[in-house]
Amino acid sequence: MEDLYALDFDGVICDSCEETALSAVKAAKVRWPSLFDGVDSALEDWIVDQMHTCFILLQLRPVIETGYETLLLVRLLLEMRLPSLRKSSVAEGLTVEEILENWLKIKPVIMEEWSENREALIELSGKVRDEWMDTDFTTWIGANRLYPGVSDALKLASSRIYIVTSNQSRFVETLLRELAGVTIPPDRLYGLGAGPKVNVLKQLQKKPEHQGLRLHFVEDRLATLKNVIKEPELDGWNLYLVDWGYNTQKERAEAASMPRIQLLQLSNFCTKLK
The missing domain is CATH 1.10.472 (Cyclin A; domain 1)
Incomplete structure (x- = not known):
């Protein structure tokens, strides 16, 4: 699968x-x-x-x-x-x-x-x-950096990758191209203006070409993952809170107590994408 x-x-x-x-x-x-x-x-x-x-x-x-x-x-x-x-x-x-x-x-x-x-x-x-x-x-480029190993993970990914972000798409496209050497097709990038992330996930899971796929959503904001959990329609998504992004130890501990959410380490994340 x-x-x-x-x-x-x-x-x-x-x-x-x-x-x-x-x-x-x-x-x-x-x-x-x-x-x-x-x-x-x-x-x-x-x-x-x-x-x-x-x-x-x-x-x-x-x-x-x-x-x-x-x-x-x-x-x-x-x-x-x-x-x-x-x-x-x-x-x-x-x-x-x-x-x-x-x-x-x-x-x-x-x-x-x-x-x-x-x-x-x-x-x-x-x-x-x-x-x-x-x-x-x-x-401008130098004021941004990719997390270690992410560039290679994106290049070698065998999974279908979508970017779902509140950042503006043109900046994301530029950073991925310049820092990772990766080009994300426009139809796989949902940036600012695409609507709430829960709605984007609903759109993705309804696409005919995605039927039968295992669905994974990776976030650094616990609040966003909680919003997903509130939507029964999204029960099929595997949810991950990263331990290298912008979240606290308190939030990671809370996430660890929630059955729907898996804590994800950077090395494991890179391995999963490959």
């Missing part, structure tokens, strides 16, 4: 934390230029460092699902450090730890107080990354 693997991208195939942090700061400077007038290089470096740390941890919780949220995080960090810029009611006295614990509650508050629009921020995030790629492709 053949196997089909639906793979998340960030945190499973690619460690994109550095690129995400730097892109978020670049985009924030475009969206709110006046806020950065009084920001010196030391403070900007601090923001980038906190973004890098916070984004990892936020994914580990996990809370951030799409890249536009990182722009909000940049501005929030800036308001925490510079009270004169403060427009958010939640920024005063806020700590990084509290952001990590309460991001899902904080996000709608700051979106409303700053009069921000999700789709506009998504568009801006993509535009800034496109411009970075166009003007300094080498540095």
